Amino acid sequence: MKVVHYLNQFFGGLGAEEQAGIGPEIRGEAVGPGRLLEQVLGDGSTVVKTIICGDNYAAENLESVMETVVNEVRDSGAELFVAGPCFVAGRYGVAAGALCAAVQAELGIPVVTGMGVENPGVDLYRQELYIVDSGENVAEMRDVLTKMAAIAKVTASGEDVGRPAEWGYIPRGIMKDEIVEESAAVRLANMIVAKTQGQPYETELTQTGFEPIPAPPAVTDLSNATVAIVTDGGLVPAGNPDNMPAIASTIWGSYDIATVDNLEGEDYEVYHRGYDNRHVLNDPDRLVPVDVLKELEKAGEVGKVYEQFLSMTGLANPLANSRRIGQEIAENLKSAGVDAVILTST
Amino acid sequence: MKLTLAIHEVSDAKLGSGTTLDGGVLTVDADELREAILEDRRIESVDIEVANPGQPCRIGVVFDILEPRAKEPGTGSDFPGLLGPMAMAGQGTTHVLRGTALTVVDAQQEPGIASKMMEMHGEAAVNSPYGNLHHVVVVPHMIPGTPRHVELNALRLASARATVFLGSAGVGQEADSTEEFELDGPSTNREDVPRIAYIGQIHGHQMVVEEDERILYGSNTEGMVPVTLHPNEWMDGAVVCSYWVMRVETYFYQNHPIIRELYRRHEVGEINFVGTVATVAASLEADRNRNCLLAAHQAKWNLNADGVVLTKYGGGAPHVDMGETARICEALGMKTVVQVSDSSGDRRAESAMLFNYPEVDAIVYGGGGDIAWDVEPVERVIAGSPAVAQALAQMTQIPAQALCGVTNQQGASVVRAVVY
Amino acid sequence: MAQVTAVTPVAKMVGSNRVIQGKGIVYPLGDAELDAEEEKDLRRSIVRQALEALKTEV
Numbered sequence: 070m071k072v073v074h075y076l077n078q079f080f081g082g083l084g085a086e087e088q089a090g091i092g093p094e095i096r097g098e099a100v101g102p103g104r105l106l107e108q109v110l111g112d113g114s115t116v117v118k119t120i121i122c123g124d125n126y127a128a129e130n131l132e133s134v135m136e137t138v139v140n141e142v143r144d145s146g147a148e149l150f151v152a153g154p155c156f157v158a159g160r161y162g163v164a165a166g167a168l169c170a171a172v173q174a175e176l177g178i179p180v181v182t183g184m185g186v187e188n189p190g191v192d193l194y195r196q197e198l199y200i201v202d203s204g205e206n207v208a209e210m211r212d213v214l215t216k217m218a219a220i221a222k223v224t225a226s227g228e229d230v231g232r233p234a235e236w237g238y239i240p241r242g243i244m245k246d247e248i249v250e251e252s253a254a255v256r257l258a259n260m261i262v263a264k265t266q267g268q269p270y271e272t273e274l275t276q277t278g279f280e281p282i283p284a285p286p287a288v289t290d291l292s293n294a295t296v297a298i299v300t301d302g303g304l305v306p307a308g309n310p311d312n313m314p315a316i317a318s319t320i321w322g323s324y325d326i327a328t329v330d331n332l333e334g335e336d337y338e339v340y341h342r343g344y345d346n347r348h349v350l351n352d353p354d355r356l357v358p359v360d361v362l363k364e365l366e367k368a369g370e371v372g373k374v375y376e377q378f379l380s381m382t383g384l385a386n387p388l389a390n391s392r393r394i395g396q397e398i399a400e401n402l403k404s405a406g407v408d409a410v411i412l413t414s415t
Numbered sequence: 416m417k418l419t420l421a422i423h424e425v426s427d428a429k430l431g432s433g434t435t436l437d438g439g440v441l442t443v444d445a446d447e448l449r450e451a452i453l454e455d456r457r458i459e460s461v462d463i464e465v466a467n468p469g470q471p472c473r474i475g476v477v478f479d480i481l482e483p484r485a486k487e488p489g490t491g492s493d494f495p496g497l498l499g500p501m502a503m504a505g506q507g508t509t510h511v512l513r514g515t516a517l518t519v520v521d522a523q524q525e526p527g528i529a530s531k532m533m534e535m536h537g538e539a540a541v542n543s544p545y546g547n548l549h550h551v552v553v554v555p556h557m558i559p560g561t562p563r564h565v566e567l568n569a570l571r572l573a574s575a576r577a578t579v580f581l582g583s584a585g586v587g588q589e590a591d592s593t594e595e596f597e598l599d600g601p602s603t604n605r606e607d608v609p610r611i612a613y614i615g616q617i618h619g620h621q622m623v624v625e626e627d628e629r630i631l632y633g634s635n636t637e638g639m640v641p642v643t644l645h646p647n648e649w650m651d652g653a654v655v656c657s658y659w660v661m662r663v664e665t666y667f668y669q670n671h672p673i674i675r676e677l678y679r680r681h682e683v684g685e686i687n688f689v690g691t692v693a694t695v696a697a698s699l700e701a702d703r704n705r706n707c708l709l710a711a712h713q714a715k716w717n718l719n720a721d722g723v724v725l726t727k728y729g730g731g732a733p734h735v736d737m738g739e740t741a742r743i744c745e746a747l748g749m750k751t752v753v754q755v756s757d758s759s760g761d762r763r764a765e766s767a768m769l770f771n772y773p774e775v776d777a778i779v780y781g782g783g784g785d786i787a788w789d790v791e792p793v794e795r796v797i798a799g800s801p802a803v804a805q806a807l808a809q810m811t812q813i814p815a816q817a818l819c820g821v822t823n824q825q826g827a828s829v830v831r832a833v834v835y
Numbered sequence: 836m837a838q839v840t841a842v843t844p845v846a847k848m849v850g851s852n853r854v855i856q857g858k859g860i861v862y863p864l865g866d867a868e869l870d871a872e873e874e875k876d877l878r879r880s881i882v883r884q885a886l887e888a889l890k891t892e893v
Contacts, residue, residue, distance in 0.1 A: 244835070246785050255676055264722060273780040273831065277764060291886055343731055385758045387759065390761070411839060415861070
């Protein structure tokens with residue numbers, strides 16, 4: 070197997086932090102950890118090119134380094150691209166992740182890297198890549214490269230890589246169903262016994278942390294502001310003009326309320342299977358409070374109620390989908406001159 | 416409290432003259448069973464069939480599956496508060512027709528994503544915990560114009576009546592074996608093993624409960640606060656499914672996999688099973704806060720638990736109540752493990768969770784989203800309407816989530832979503 | 836943006852900055868138990884809380 074290997078200035082033997090500004094250098098052979106990589110890959114695998122780049126240079130010129138690396142890998146006819154391992158070196162990890170993702174996307178050959186779980190490259194690229202959990206100890210280099218080689222070989226052969234714990238990579242967060250020996254009841258009992266007795270247990274899902282969202286500044290003068298209502302409760306006009314689905318909508322709708330002072334049930338339908346819709350159908354203002362907001366508009370407490378309400382179905386929705394819809398709704402309202410939004414959620 | 420299950424092993428079931436259990440063969444007299452169900456005047460007619468494992472047959476839309484059982488006369492009440500007079504469930508002797516199921520079809524339901532069905536042969540059947548049972552299937556048809564909640568109430572009562580009618584075939588017969596369930600509850604002292612409790616939701620109120628919805632000893636759970644139950648009560652008719660049935664069947668209250676497993680570990684001396692709490696997931700935040708707090712505190716102060724197993728009911732929102740209850744348990748010094756059902760449409764772990772507390776870090780994760788079995792068309796379908804019958808007959812694939820029991824939330828499921 | 840929801844733990848988990856307590860999953864800005872006038876008062880009070888949150892720096 071022909072391999073291209075990416076290293077930072079330190080592992081590439083060019084020097085420490087003082088050499089971090091150095092641009093990409095190409096060597097026609099294995100360098101440093103690359104020699105060990107050849108050994109653990111075996112089968113006559115050769116590192117045909119090593120690309121060495123300073124961490125700062127890569128961080129500041131990521132686009133151009135990505136282009137260089139993709140071109141070099143393509144020209145070399147490599148069948149595998151390896152970056153690192155990077156342990157807990159943050160800039161190195163972020164660059165390695167970006168380069169692996171670029172090579173994978175552009176050239177479709179197997180890629181693999183390694184990082185400690187604290188490395189910021191992990192959160193950025195774990196979903197796309199096999200990132201071997203390298204820990205922080207550089208002395209584990211052989212062990213880490215061995216795991217990387219095993220994953221590289223199995224992906225190159227087109228087979229599936231097994232579970233993260235068995236293969237030593239950081240979970241990518243992709244779920245696959247399996248029929249297992251032990252029922253949920255037995256697994257629950259196993260776990261509670263272990264947890265109460267202070268013994269190790271392996272959760273079947275690690276929870277996802279969410280990045281804080283910067284709060285937009287307050288709208289100090291609402292009497293001059295345009296306020297819009299958005300809901301994820303699936304309210305749509307009778308006849309469902311946009312074919313809103315009752316679960317996990319990939320679309321959102323924008324519906325006119327310019328001339329109504331309150332919503333009548335007979336004019337609307339609800340497409341949302343996650344809650345009992347009957348109360349909202351009896352009075353849609355319970356979800357989209359047009360009646361009181363229009364009153365407050367007349368009273369001058371609110372400058373203007375935006376003439377449309379926006380709606381989608383927020384049930385069992387993939388996060389990526391929700392993010393996109395949120396983005397689209399925000400852009401739509403922003404360009405319509407809306408200053409503030411009340412989002413109602415079921 | 417001690418419950419004795421008198422187990423009658425059933426190896427075959429058929430329709431015939433007179434309802435009898437003889438040499439492991441259950442004969443069901445359709446006219447007798449029909450008469451018992453038609454005591455309810457809201458039901459106009461009822462179809463009765465038997466579906467045996469391994470025979471090409473499809474059933475839908477399933478309202479509920481129960482295990483045919485009846486109390487030994489004089490030792491308790493059948494489905495107290497729902498069917499029989501109020502009495503404490505979980506004591507005395509209950510006859511069990513092991514190997515059989517009473518399957519009730521909801522004739523008003525259209526087949527859809529959320530609907531449930533049974534397949535009696537092939538790979539799909541093998542993967543359902545109900546696939547190897549002898550099903551007595553009843554399809555009640557209501558008087559036209561019956562309101563939906565009244566229909567559901569009639570289905571609920573019919574399922575209890577039919578279950579007891581069939582179970583009564585075991586009364587007076589010598590049992591093949593007995594199972595005994597006896598626990599003194601939280602007063603049991605055992606050194607050096609953890610005290611374990613179970614907190615289970617029995618409804619999710621984002622689906623509004625109907626006044627006539629009989630769930631816990633006949634109560635509809637509206638306004639309910641968490642209540643401690645002896646484990647035996649769950650298994651002996653105190654709890655049945657709500658009208659909104661999602662990955663739950665009364666069969667697995669009667670044979671509650673989690674309660675049975677905790678019992679087993681209690682009996683081998685691995686844990687001290689101290690009891691259970693039944694609760695509901697709320698629609699109103701005030702109710703959620705109250706229920707979560709009271710459920711956790713009952714596990715702490717009534718049961719003095721060291722560890723708690725928690726499960727939720729229905730779909731997405733009840734996860735929040737379960738997660739919050741677990742968080743409070745942890746804050747009170749009790750360890751927790753929770754069972755989460757798969758709601759990640761994109762099969763991404765990031766889409767999977769509706770709570771996130773660092774201390775609630777022991778999660779059993781159910782799956783089912785990407786398993787489906789290819790099936791052949793079948794000639795025999797037991798359904799509530801010609802439209803459903805046709806849809807079922809022509810199916811070419813059965814998704815795991817549509818097949819009863821496969822993604823069960825009471826602990827029976829062996830489908831797990833593994834994070835790669 | 837101010838978010839009105841009866842399931843505030845989820846809103847807070849995903850990082851919503853201005854979360855207002857709604858009444859119930861089945862009616863975030865209503866209450867079928869109340870008569871029409873009381874219900875509208877409740878709705879007005881929830882909307883006013885949302886407006887107040889929009890006016891307040893986080």
